[in-house]
Amino acid sequence: MFFIDTIELSGLGNRSYLAGGAHTAVAVDPPRDVDQVIAAAARRGVRISHVVETHLHNDYVSGGLELARVSGAAYLVPAAAHVSFARTAVHDGDTVVIDTGLTLRALATPGHTPHHTSYVVEESAVPDAATRPVAVFTGGSLLIGAVGRPDLVEPRLTERLARAQHASVHRLATELADDTPVLPTHGFGSFCASASVQATGGATTIGKEKETNEALLRDADTFVSDLLAGLADIPAYYAYMGPANAEGPAPVDLTPPAVADAEEIAARLAAGEWVVDLRSRVAFAEGHVAGSLNFEAGGQLATYLAWLVPWGKPVTLLAESPEQLAAAQRELTRVGIDRPAAAAVGGPASWIRDGEDPASFRRATFAELAARRTTGRSGGDIVVLDVRRAAERADGHVEGSVHIPLHTLYRRIDEVPAGEVWVHCAGGLRAAIAASLLDAAGRSVVAVDDGFPSAVAAGLTVRRSHGDGGPAA
Missing domain, CATH: 3.40.250.10 (Rhodanese-like domain)
Structure with missing residues (x-):
């Protein structure tokens, strides 16, 4: 029995995966809030034996180190990635057994980062029989109709990495059968993608990408020229994600933040802190705390708030319900906004001091x-x-x-x-x-x-x- 469960991180435009057999499984590029990966394994009745990273991520804080710690799994990280913690260094061609008849093989695919590695799941019907690829986890290499952008590491390396990206996706297309499912981490609204990829749904194979992906249809010079010309701005918070992942992220703390009353909200605004209203833009326009900012929960909250807020500035969250607050707090931990300075639940009537009126536009x-x-x-x-x-x-x-x-x-x-x-x-x-x-x-x-x-x-x-x-x- 072989399964793949997808863990959707729609706010960041990413996916993580849990794949395995009857008894054990591997987690691929897990999010920082690892409880949902653990829950997926529990539903399957399997033990997480391996946690793998395709690369050191620049767009979110990884949960790989913590997941490996709490599950006792081996933590596989590309050997060329410079990290400050103990891990199993992965080289091109390395293999590990996931479960009976299931093997994970590392395939060096530099481009999105210099050390980027894809992982091919290979299956054999009986022990010692020939294996066949049944899926490939491509991280930020081959995406659905696109590739991972090569400009997130160092400007001087961008063109070199773009050429490496072209070579890597061609390696995948050459070495894997056309019917091999392609399972990327980035690209479902992520700014790590070089081009727009549908935000939800979508499935692809090596064969489909050969027919539609410009990286596989164009020569290297044309591909690199077009890729570099189309690169958009990089979210500001990306500068903090890579170093955090290399250092080894701390476990998350999702306990509710301290409750702020109207006086504290006003004081935090007066101090120049950010007070973020998570309600819908319709509700915010109709009435809000003067000076507060509107970042709708359920959209790309983490991406845009982390992009705009000066890094390290205290953030107070205003939500219409405890559920909305908890979901937003969870999402923000994925980009390193670990603990809101304070929070309040309800509406403007309870967030504004007596005698003051809500602002509106x-x-x-x-x-x-x-x-x-x-x-x-x-x-x-x-x-x-x-x-x-x-x-x-x-x-x-x-x-x-x-x-x-x-x-x-x-x-x-x-x-x-x-x-x-x-x-x-x-x-x-x-x-x-x-x-x-x-x-x-x-x-x-x-x-x-x-x-x-x-x-x-x-x-x-x-x-x-x-x-x-x-x-x-």
């Missing part, structure tokens, strides 16, 4: 923006602020809009021209975050909570960007 559609521009209603000039990434804007933008990507807005708010700010992104989530930042800074703001295709339908002039429309990204 308007939400609108692109049709309303078009009408506002046409009628020129009273209220002074308006500013249309586009907070999408540069690659998105390059495909088209609202004529005359100012462009400041969300991940740079906190330090560039002074660059937003005077006037009422109508802020938009591609769908509304990032616009809501940006609107909360502007609102906290005392600006008059309207959050455009609408899909960008509606800008065309609303009659707003949209054309390809050629560097105009406000401050450069």
